[in-house]
Amino acid sequence: MIRTRFAPSPTGYLHVGSLRTALYAFIVAKQNGGDFLLRVEDTDRERFVEGSIENLLRSLDWAGINPDEGVQFDLNKKVVQAGDKGPYIQSERLDVYHKYVDELLEKGHAYYCFCSKERLDEVRKIQELNKQATGYDGHCRNISLAEAKKKIETGEKAVVRMKMSKEGTTKFTDLIRGTVEFENKLVDDQVILKSDGFPTYHLAVVVDDHLMEITHAIRGEEWLPSTPKHLELYKMFGWTPPQFAHLPLLLNPDRSKLSKRQGDVAVEDYIKKGYLPEAMLNFVAFLGWNPGDEREIFSLEELVKEFSLEKVNKAGGVFNLEKLDWYNREYLKKMDDEELVLRCKSLLEEKYKISIFHFPISKVIALEKERATTLVELVDNLRFIFEDMEYDGKILVWKKSDAVKTKQNLANLSDFLANLSDFSKENLQSKVGEWVKENNLTNGDVLWPMRVALAGQENSPGPFEIADVLGKEKSLERIKVAINKLS
Ligand code: GLU
Numbered sequence: 001m002i003r004t005r006f007a008p009s010p011t012g013y014l015h016v017g018s019l020r021t022a023l024y025a026f027i028v029a030k031q032n033g034g035d036f037l038l039r040v041e042d043t044d045r046e047r048f049v050e051g052s053i054e055n056l057l058r059s060l061d062w063a064g065i066n067p068d069e070g071v072q073f074d075l076n077k078k079v080v081q082a083g084d085k086g087p088y089i090q091s092e093r094l095d096v097y098h099k100y101v102d103e104l105l106e107k108g109h110a111y112y113c114f115c116s117k118e119r120l121d122e123v124r125k126i127q128e129l130n131k132q133a134t135g136y137d138g139h140c141r142n143i144s145l146a147e148a149k150k151k152i153e154t155g156e157k158a159v160v161r162m163k164m165s166k167e168g169t170t171k172f173t174d175l176i177r178g179t180v181e182f183e184n185k186l187v188d189d190q191v192i193l194k195s196d197g198f199p200t201y202h203l204a205v206v207v208d209d210h211l212m213e214i215t216h217a218i219r220g221e222e223w224l225p226s227t228p229k230h231l232e233l234y235k236m237f238g239w240t241p242p243q244f245a246h247l248p249l250l251l252n253p254d255r256s257k258l259s260k261r262q263g264d265v266a267v268e269d270y271i272k273k274g275y276l277p278e279a280m281l282n283f284v285a286f287l288g289w290n291p292g293d294e295r296e297i298f299s300l301e302e303l304v305k306e307f308s309l310e311k312v313n314k315a316g317g318v319f320n321l322e323k324l325d326w327y328n329r330e331y332l333k334k335m336d337d338e339e340l341v342l343r344c345k346s347l348l349e350e351k352y353k354i355s356i357f358h359f360p361i362s363k364v365i366a367l368e369k370e371r372a373t374t375l376v377e378l379v380d381n382l383r384f385i386f387e388d389m390e391y392d393g394k395i396l397v398w399k400k401s402d403a404v405k406t407k408q409n410l411a412n413l414s415d416f417l418a419n420l421s422d423f424s425k426e427n428l429q430s431k432v433g434e435w436v437k438e439n440n441l442t443n444g445d446v447l448w449p450m451r452v453a454l455a456g457q458e459n460s461p462g463p464f465e466i467a468d469v470l471g472k473e474k475s476l477e478r479i480k481v482a483i484n485k486l487s
Helices: 016-030 052-063 094-106 117-129 145-153 201-211 221-237 267-272 277-285 300-306 321-334 337-352 361-369 375-381 403-418 425-438 443-455 463-485
Strands: 003-006 035-038 069-073 079-082 110-113 159-162 169-174 178-183 191-193 216-220 243-247
Touching: 003 016, 003 216, 016 035, 016 052, 016 216, 016 243, 016 267, 016 277, 016 300, 052 069, 052 079, 052 267, 052 277, 094 110, 094 159, 094 191, 094 201, 094 221, 110 145, 159 221, 169 221, 169 243, 178 221, 191 201, 201 221, 216 221, 221 243, 277 300, 277 321, 337 361, 337 375, 361 375, 361 463, 403 425, 403 443, 403 463, 425 443, 425 463, 443 463
Parallel strands: 003 035, 035 069, 216 243
Antiparallel strands: 069 079, 110 159, 159 191, 169 178
16 A cells, blocks of 8 residues: 655745645555655744644645645644544654654664754864864764763753764665665764754654655655665664655756745745646646656646656756746636636635626636636736726727727717617627628727727727627716717
8 A cells, every 4th residue: 555645844834846745745645546644744843833734734725635644624624633643743743752762772773962052063163174074973972871861860951863873875766866875974863852852853754654654755855865864763663664755856947946035935825826726736747747748738637647756857847937827828728617717706706896696707707818827817807897997098099090080980889889789799790890891981990999998998808708798788888988088
């Protein structure tokens, strides 16, 4: 049984890179009929941000990446934990970690370290001056457990460090990077338990991946240098490690590491801007993977069918916003009108204080659907339907016409329209078309001012589509306003 996990630290929001990690872990579980877990790694209390767990879950839920086990929303969007291997929030598992730290101490695989911060800083400074690799110098490595316990009884503060073997190498096969090898003497005696009684990530991730029976640890490349420490811990405990897959970094277009300074990195920012979850998932999936052919549009289901970790690139993926925009436009165009109405409903109602039931809303949305990049832009672009626009009468005049003629044409058109009962786009198109010809006018003379009058702005969809959506009364009212602007 394949079991993967996404193990975010609750430090604020879901990073787009973490969305990709979660997506890949989700896909690997799903394509094998396995389970996808969510575990909250909150052992670093200094970085904890209130409300992060809800935030993370909200973004994942939006994307449709829902855990089978672990921390998740219930039907009322309340945070709950489900599964028989919990708790799944690390701060609720301290007794579990203490038990395993004790085991390592007893077996001599770990030791108490009493070094002060000042001493460690000093050691580091000297190492840097001597151009040596920095790391713990093993000062407390040989303090016996009995001696250490006595010191602790007298109130001395201590952390626990793992006793990393200093000989040989640690070698493993990463599902993405192939064989990876580290020289053990360069690997630090990592702190595994802090003086506040909390484990560090390194101990907690190993204990939990083991107890939660994780088969594939899929995570960011920044954890690659920590893997020899983790493998050493697995060895000390006598456990079989999961398979590892370290995902390439995400990069800015200038190939620097993707950072907040260069733009939005939180999934919630993209939600607020009106990106579609389908587009976002497709986009992030392609930040490290492609099917090896020309196809670019993949639904989540198709990704589950075709994705493979072995095909994930080793090189960093460039986070290119233009590509995200392209995906979003493609998905918007493709989306059926009813679905699009559901997605825009609350945005429209909030922005224009309307109830969409009072409008032929599918037709309204269709007016701008092809031209917008995001839902928010689509809704913004529809302002002219819900509000009467302020505009300068000059824009009503077509380039080969003048204000007097334009006024006359609009007045005549208005009389003609007043006698039409069928205001459907098709009927308007044929009837107004005939009328233009019969009166020896051109489209520019009539359709330009008609369109501008109806939209109240220079650029807009065609006049017949707008009139169809506005209806007869509103259309005539706007034409009248236009005529008055030409006096
Ligand atoms: N808590 C770690 C992070 O947020 C998870 C790393 C892992 O998946 O092992 O990056």
